[in-house]
Amino acid sequence: MKRIALLLLGVGALVGGVASTAPKSGLADEEIAPIFGIKIPLGYRDWRLISVAHEAGNLNDLRAVLGNDVAVAAYQDGKLPFPDGAIIARLAWSYVPSEENNKVFGRAQSFVAGAPTNVQFMVKDSTKYASTGGWGFAQFKDGKPADEELLKTCFPCHVPVKARDYVFTGYAPTP
């Protein structure tokens, strides 16, 4: 019964969408990303996994792409475009060698997630965000939203994957 209650709380978090900031992070309610008016979705750290990636170069991060229930259902059903209410989250951490793991493997080969760098969101609302392919974009670092100048660059970068509803990341197959 306790489990059910906890899971129902979880459901609330998952369908909460962009309604409010996560209490755990201690963010103020007024932390709203410019242009698209997006807040940090409640409980996004517990969303399901879409895929993983590594960006080398200046970014030098390890990243996970998670989705809310609407987004993951669309991925799993292979449905495009994503329906309104879909939110895709890209979490990133610094790319850190693990000496502990390397010792066990007997060679320098292991890289793990270090400190968080930032989190980005794509929020589907075909009416509200009609001028940017139906997607709103946001980025937060330590709970603070990125500025308007940065967010203006999001949509143009996603145009090359218009055929996949402007989403780069594919769903990683089940091993």
Added chain:
Amino acid sequence: MKRIALLLLGVGALVGGVASTAPKSGLADEEIAPIFGIKIPLGYRDWRLISVAHEAGNLNDLRAVLGNDVAVAAYQDGKLPFPDGAIIARLAWSYVPSEENNKVFGRAQSFVAGAPTNVQFMVKDSTKYASTGGWGFAQFKDGKPADEELLKTCFPCHVPVKARDYVFTGYAPTP
């Protein structure tokens, strides 16, 4: 109502533990890993994210570590040892450069998840697996369990992190 029904199905999958193989994967019920007698846990692809990593060298993969509800709760509460019923899944995919992403970034820096390589599980049962720190180990590739020789090597490798209940991966902080 439909959403609730779907979520309740999800709950069933999450608490299903090691009871049966995932119907989606089309695996036969008899696919049981040697030594520890572990089957592929139902619905593990939808478990919550613990962390991500990259192993270079011969493995050359991108990996996600997911946990069932018991494991994730223990991580989030910072509780050691993990309670019985905790299952940790390590999913791995080949490490593939993304030409599509590189074009957008304007440099060769992007690596994404390619074909799945294999999946590993650590299953906590302090009675059943008392001789290996309370953990049973399994690995599956294309639904087929790894052989006894390979599984014998799991526990000795995990002994250096006995202080963390034999678990290498830490919980990636919320960005």
